[in-house]
Amino acid sequence: MTDQTLNAIERLALVKQERMAAQLSKRYGKEKRFRFFGMASIVIGLTFLAVLLGTIFTAGFSTFFSSEIKLTIHYDAALLGLSDLNDEDQVRLADWSQLVKKALKTRFPEVSGRKQSRQLNGLASSIAIYTLKDRLLANPALLGTTEDVWLMADDEVDAYMKGQVDPSVPEIERRFNDFQIGLVDQLVASGEMKQSFNTTFFTNGDSREPEQAGIRGAMIGSFFTLLVTLSLSFPIGISAAIYLEEFAPKNRYTEIIEVNINNLAAVPSIVFGLLGLAVFINLFHLPRSAPLVGGLVLTLMTLPTIIISSRSSIKAVPPSIREAALGLGASKMQTVLHHVLPLAMPGMLTGTIIGMAQALGETAPLLMIGMIAFIADVPGTPLDPSTVLPVQVYLWSDLPERAFVAKTSGAIMVLLGFLAIMNLIAVFLRKKFEQRW
Amino acid sequence: MASSSLFLILILIVLVVYLFGRKRSEILAQAVGGVRNLHSLPNYYGLMAAVWAGVPGLLLLCAWLAFENTVIQNMVIAGMPDHINSLSQSELGLVWMEISNLQLGAMSSASDPSYFAAIDRLELLRSQSQIGKTVLVLSLTVLGGLVGWRLIRPEQKARNQFEGVLRLLLLMSSMIAILTTVGILFSVMFESIRFFQTVPITDFVFGTKWSPQMALNAEVAGSSGAFGAVPLFAGTLLIASIALIVAVPIGLMTAVYLVEYASPKMRSIVKPLLEVLAGIPTVVYGFFAALTMAPQLKTFFENLGADPVSSESALAAGLVMGIMIIPFVSSLADDVINAVPNSMRDGSYGLGATRSETIKLVVFPAALPGIVSGVLLAASRAIGETMIVVMAAGLAANLTGNPLEAVTTVTVQIATLLVGDQEFDSPKTLSAFALGLMLFITTLMLNIVALAVVKRFREQYD
Numbered sequence: 001m002t003d004q005t006l007n008a009i010e011r012l013a014l015v016k017q018e019r020m021a022a023q024l025s026k027r028y029g030k031e032k033r034f035r036f037f038g039m040a041s042i043v044i045g046l047t048f049l050a051v052l053l054g055t056i057f058t059a060g061f062s063t064f065f066s067s068e069i070k071l072t073i074h075y076d077a078a079l080l081g082l083s084d085l086n087d088e089d090q091v092r093l094a095d096w097s098q099l100v101k102k103a104l105k106t107r108f109p110e111v112s113g114r115k116q117s118r119q120l121n122g123l124a125s126s127i128a129i130y131t132l133k134d135r136l137l138a139n140p141a142l143l144g145t146t147e148d149v150w151l152m153a154d155d156e157v158d159a160y161m162k163g164q165v166d167p168s169v170p171e172i173e174r175r176f177n178d179f180q181i182g183l184v185d186q187l188v189a190s191g192e193m194k195q196s197f198n199t200t201f202f203t204n205g206d207s208r209e210p211e212q213a214g215i216r217g218a219m220i221g222s223f224f225t226l227l228v229t230l231s232l233s234f235p236i237g238i239s240a241a242i243y244l245e246e247f248a249p250k251n252r253y254t255e256i257i258e259v260n261i262n263n264l265a266a267v268p269s270i271v272f273g274l275l276g277l278a279v280f281i282n283l284f285h286l287p288r289s290a291p292l293v294g295g296l297v298l299t300l301m302t303l304p305t306i307i308i309s310s311r312s313s314i315k316a317v318p319p320s321i322r323e324a325a326l327g328l329g330a331s332k333m334q335t336v337l338h339h340v341l342p343l344a345m346p347g348m349l350t351g352t353i354i355g356m357a358q359a360l361g362e363t364a365p366l367l368m369i370g371m372i373a374f375i376a377d378v379p380g381t382p383l384d385p386s387t388v389l390p391v392q393v394y395l396w397s398d399l400p401e402r403a404f405v406a407k408t409s410g411a412i413m414v415l416l417g418f419l420a421i422m423n424l425i426a427v428f429l430r431k432k433f434e435q436r437w
Numbered sequence: 438m439a440s441s442s443l444f445l446i447l448i449l450i451v452l453v454v455y456l457f458g459r460k461r462s463e464i465l466a467q468a469v470g471g472v473r474n475l476h477s478l479p480n481y482y483g484l485m486a487a488v489w490a491g492v493p494g495l496l497l498l499c500a501w502l503a504f505e506n507t508v509i510q511n512m513v514i515a516g517m518p519d520h521i522n523s524l525s526q527s528e529l530g531l532v533w534m535e536i537s538n539l540q541l542g543a544m545s546s547a548s549d550p551s552y553f554a555a556i557d558r559l560e561l562l563r564s565q566s567q568i569g570k571t572v573l574v575l576s577l578t579v580l581g582g583l584v585g586w587r588l589i590r591p592e593q594k595a596r597n598q599f600e601g602v603l604r605l606l607l608l609m610s611s612m613i614a615i616l617t618t619v620g621i622l623f624s625v626m627f628e629s630i631r632f633f634q635t636v637p638i639t640d641f642v643f644g645t646k647w648s649p650q651m652a653l654n655a656e657v658a659g660s661s662g663a664f665g666a667v668p669l670f671a672g673t674l675l676i677a678s679i680a681l682i683v684a685v686p687i688g689l690m691t692a693v694y695l696v697e698y699a700s701p702k703m704r705s706i707v708k709p710l711l712e713v714l715a716g717i718p719t720v721v722y723g724f725f726a727a728l729t730m731a732p733q734l735k736t737f738f739e740n741l742g743a744d745p746v747s748s749e750s751a752l753a754a755g756l757v758m759g760i761m762i763i764p765f766v767s768s769l770a771d772d773v774i775n776a777v778p779n780s781m782r783d784g785s786y787g788l789g790a791t792r793s794e795t796i797k798l799v800v801f802p803a804a805l806p807g808i809v810s811g812v813l814l815a816a817s818r819a820i821g822e823t824m825i826v827v828m829a830a831g832l833a834a835n836l837t838g839n840p841l842e843a844v845t846t847v848t849v850q851i852a853t854l855l856v857g858d859q860e861f862d863s864p865k866t867l868s869a870f871a872l873g874l875m876l877f878i879t880t881l882m883l884n885i886v887a888l889a890v891v892k893r894f895r896e897q898y899d
Binding site for chain 1: 596617618724728763818883
């Protein structure tokens with residue numbers, strides 16, 4: 001009997017063990033799946049980052065190079081219709097484009113007919129004639145002589161040179177036809193075509209011609225805007241943080257201010273644009289499109305970020321430092337200014353740089369205050385109309401010419417470059433001055 | 438004198454007053470037996486004198502700059518003939534515009550002969566104001582400096598006074614946050630109220646047709662634009678939900694993996710990389726959504742046999758926006774999951790639970806309030822996001838739930854209505870402010886609820 005009971009119990013245990021084993025493998029399976037989902041989300045996030053940066057870098061890299069054509073220019077006074085280079089009227093009225101046309105005609109004597117001549121003349125950028133004019137005015141002795149000059153090519157030529165034109169596409173669907181391809185191929189074969197670093201991109205303002213458009217205007221505009229933002233938000237931000245952390249009595253009003261700051265940090269940036277439009281432009285009549293107004297709006301927007309991070313870095317200064325200063329007879333203000341502030345400064349700077357990076361990438365509120373106008377000039381003061389880098393990206397992304405896609409990506413690369421530098425400085429500051437108490 | 442040079446002179450005077458004040462305190466100190474018998478250090482006497490010199494002058498200068506134009510404008514217009522003074526406010530604005538253009542020489546012929554008299558008056562007033570400003574500001578500064586200088590006595594509590602001034606300055610800085618909120622509220626409120634006077638609020642909140650374009654004259658059929666904002670709210674919700682559907686699971690799982698499974702080394706590499714996603718400007722995401730994502734999705738779904746997919750689909754904007762918020766969700770979730778004490782995990786392991794069971798049954802419930810508030814904040818982010826939708830979502834106000842169609846959002850409409858020239862008496866422009874008010878209230882609510890959830894349901898561990 002005992003044997004039988006024992007067998008029954010053993011069997012029962014065996015069954016139970018089997019069931020547990022089955023369940024266990026199921027549970028382990030779940031565990032594995034869960035872990036896999038976690039891994040997969042990270043991979044998705046990182047993949048997207050790689051795809052985003054990859055797309056932009058591959059599209060934008062070509063912007064930093066531009067194609068140039070070597071032409072033998074004969075500075076023919078008769079062709080230009082000018083005899084005296086010091087006579088401003090003559091210089092202004094002279095038909096400089098004739099020089100380029102003549103040079104192209106000499107290079108390709110076989111081209112005839114209106115249509116083909118026009119296509120031939122289209123190989124050089126319209127900016128080329130200004131290059132020639134500047135060269136001649138800088139060196140008047142060139143008049144009547146001949147020299148080889150590298151001139152900027154048209155954006156379609158540039159696109160072909162960068163392999164963005166597919167010759168297998170039916171000719172009618174291309175803006176660059178087989179005749180022009182033939183011409184360019186001849187130039188390439190004879191070494192009269194080259195790619196060089198595109199300085200125009202960094203020295204020119206905006207333009208409707210892709211090969212002439214540059215980001216200098218936007219960069220200077222961004223610089224002025226950030227200057228205004230920094231010079232307002234840094235002092236105001238740290239003063240507010242000092243007050244709230246060190247001086248504010250713990251009462252309702254202080255609490256209201258604190259809640260307010262936290263809420264402002266979550267207000268959509270476009271609402272700050274509405275504020276800027278209604279208050280700074282309509283009420284105070286500040287100039288539209290000016291970096292000054294942009295800087296004011298971005299100041300209000302970045303203040304919460306700076307205040308919050310400054311407060312946490314003041315909080316991190318141990319009370320013993322304050323007590324020591326107070327014990328030696330320093331006043332509350334002296335304690336804060338002479339002892340707490342210097343120790344909290346690296347943290348505050350880090351917060352400010354991150355706030356500035358946020359301001360540099362911000363677009364929406366600046367659209368509201370009119371920084372979206374087409375402005376070809378480079379601004380000279382914070383009161384001149386201008387645009388900023390992200391808005392320039394937005395403006396270019398709307399344009400139909402294919403070359404502007406590359407321009408946009410190029411501008412984004414410059415923008416990301418600046419942001420990366422700012423963030424690296426912030427990380428460096430944090431690492432360098434981080435103190436453990 | 439130009440305001441900038443006036444400002445520089447003012448600073449110079451303040452500097453001189455500081456030096457003199459400091460010197461005076463040192464001289465006075467000799468009479469009472471050295472600096473140690475003064476109430477404060479000489480520096481503070483100088484600073485206090487500088488405050489006396491600088492503050493009144495600066496305040497006057499600011500006030501002058503703020504009100505100069507308005508006062509001159511009113512005076513010029515008040516001096517004009519009656520038939521102009523009887524014009525309405527907006528017409529007066531036009532008159533003023535013409536006068537300033539005439540004065541700048543941008544126009545040569547005036548529509549009314551009285552304008553030329555007005556220009557003379559304007560120029561006279563401007564030069565008078567210029568002189569008045571220079572004289573008054575400078576004399577006030579010098580006077581203030583003298584007062585401050587006279588006040589210096591050994592028993593003057595210069596340090597306490599100066600610290601009081603500083604403290605006031607700090608207080609005022611912290612008030613700017615409140616001023617900003619008040620400014621936002623008032624600027625959107627006023628214009629919204631004007632808007633709701635022409636368009637009833639019920640039409641705005643419950644209307645299902647949105648076409649803010651006003652016809653040029655009343656005779657054209659359908660001239661009154663329709664201001665039913667429901668399609669905008671629906672579009673915003675659609676895009677924000679797509680974004681959250683992408684961001685919440687991915688963000689949460691990322692945070693879980695990084696906190697619970699990843700080695701410290703992997704964490705230190707992956708976390709900053711993901712945070713790069715948060716640092717990329719939204720305009721870049723918009724560019725990517727419009728130029729890469731949207732065409733890809735279009736071809737993909739059309740190959741699947743879907744109806745012609747819009748090239749400005751809600752899906753593209755929503756997906757990219759979702760990716761943008763992933764780091765936001767994951768870093769918030771990361772914090773709250775990290776805050777769950779290890780003793781709870783150990784207890785669960787001790788009872789034989791696997792890691793994933795521990796996470797699902799112990800860690801998640803404990804971290805839930807924080808996660809919910811993080812998701813709410815992410816939602817407020819998604820609703821207020823502008824550039825991605827401006828670039829990748831459409832302008833057509835479709836009332837649809839199909840993510841492959843083009844929809845428009847509140848932020849897109851605000852941006853398009855207010856870019857370019859605006860007249861501030863047309864409902865078209867004012868409607869943007871009404872939308873802004875809605876946006877502000879919604880995000881504020883989400884934020885307040887998010888904070889309240891954390892406060893109300895947070896478990897206290899020690």
